[in-house]
Amino acid sequence: MLTVKKIIDEFQLKLISGNDGINKEITNIDVSRPGLEMAGYFSHYSSDRIQILGMTEISFFERMLTEEEREDRPKKLCRKETPCIIITRNLNPPLEFIEACNQSRIPLLVTEDNTTNFTSRISNHLEKALAPxxxxxxxxxxxxxxxxxxxxxxxxxxxxxxxxxxxxxxxxxxxxxxxxxxxxxxxxxxxxxxxxxxxxxxxxxxxxxxxxxxxxxxxxxxxxxxxxxxxxxxxxxxxxxxxxxxxxxxxxxxxxxxxxxxxxxxxxxxxxxxxxxxxxxxxxxxxxxxxxxxxxxxxxxxxxxxxxxxxx
Structure with missing residues (x-):
């Protein structure tokens, strides 16, 4: 069984919040960059995937959303089937994400790796770990x-x-x-x-x-x-x-x-x-x-x- 804790250990990720969810199971081989969801479109949100936020998503969240929207988006991203949220480039997680992940018990993680490289690495890892x-x-x-x-x-x-x-x-x-x-x-x-x-x-x-x-x-x-x-x-x-x-x-x-x-x-x-x-x-x-x-x-x-x- 592949858990968030194993991903943390494999990629040396920093755990920011949502500590109670590190033993959540990862079942989907795909990862997601929720750009449309950050803008408010959740009709086709793949919530059971690992969610990866890069410079684009974080800057959009901090500069383009109202205070009410910043409170709303992380809560909608954090669903019970969501294994974890990973922020790349060692960016500082917005306070709204930290609070939402703590409340929903979804691990919020940070990596020093850039978004493209990390997405490729973790996708390859998931392909092997979750393969039949x-x-x-x-x-x-x-x-x-x-x-x-x-x-x-x-x-x-x-x-x-x-x-x-x-x-x-x-x-x-x-x-x-x-x-x-x-x-x-x-x-x-x-x-x-x-x-x-x-x-x-x-x-x-x-x-x-x-x-x-x-x-x-x-x-x-x-x-x-x-x-x-x-x-x-x-x-x-x-x-x-x-x-x-x-x-x-x-x-x-x-x-x-x-x-x-x-x-x-x-x-x-x-x-x-x-x-x-x-x-x-x-x-x-x-x-x-x-x-x-x-x-x-x-x-x-x-x-x-x-x-x-x-x-x-």
Whole structure:
């Protein structure tokens, strides 16, 4: 749950009044600069947003409004669903706002940051903090800049494969439990729960700290999830993808990502296969598809041979 107190701590804001409301919950991802409301137009007031007042709003309030209007505006801005009011540029809050926030128990805060920069910073923070979230059993590794989510049944070898990838110079994001947020349309960001951050569980060995063993360059705090590699035990008689023309998808929240299923057999280098899967995904992302190229070659050869492929 995101509260006003967490915002105060995150952005080092000064609390001026409305102290009793610092534990109010913030639920709206958007922020608002109530310029029209300051002029008296409240028909479409987004009262459940964080309200940000800059130089323009404060100077208008102090110079253009009558004494009666200055008493009225803060009271109308301060509704029970309003999480807080933040004044930028370290401006002195008008006395009317201080009194209205105290009466309504809405925190009145001040930041030294300018309005544009602060609005951008807090909007980015809210996007991540209030984004739809889920947890998945798996391992998230940054491989050649591609966030690869390795999934599979318990004991299939996900963590051991991740260890091999880290030894090869790639970076661990999360092991066993991956927290995934949908920060915007088709963008998933994965991270590790704080309690298991930087840790890997290797059966027969126990818990190891990847950063301690391999250095700070071996871990990453968060990464965009772009590709899923699902590990499963080899089943005799089951047909596995050989060309790569069929694109399977894994849906996480409202976003679909490419999924590759890797059958496990003795002697297969899983780390090496996953590295190639990440590189191949990167090439496809850049516009080159080896499977499609092979299919085009095959079609051309069939046309040359009049429908025969004996020479292949």
């Amino acid at each position: 979230e889920t947890n998945m059993h798996g391992v998230l590794v940054d491989i050649y800049g591609i966030g690869v989510l390795i999934t599979g049944e318990s004991g299939v070898g996900k963590s051991e494969t991740a260890l091999e990838l880290v030894k090869n110079g790639h970076r661990l994001v999360a092991d066993d439990n991956v927290e995934i947020k949908e920060v915007s349309k088709n963008v998933l960001i994965g991270a590790s729960p704080p309690i298991i951050r930087n840790l890997l569980e290797i059966r027969g060995l126990g818990i190891i700290n990847v950063m301690t063993l391999f250095g700070a360059g071996s871990i990453l705090e968060e990464k965009r999830v772009m590709l899923n590699v699902n590990l499963e035990a080899w089943e005799k008689g089951k047909t596995y993808e050989r060309l790569g023309l069929d694109q399977n998808k894994l849906k996480i929240l409202n976003t679909e990502i490419d999924q590759k299923t890797i059958p496990i057999r003795p002697g297969r280098s899983l780390a090496g296969i996953i590295e190639v899967a990440a590189m191949n995904y990167r090439m496809q992302y850049m516009g080159y598809d080896a499977a499609q190229e092979f299919n085009d070659r095959l079609n051309r050869q069939i046309q040359i041979n009049g429908g025969m492929i004996d020479d292949l």
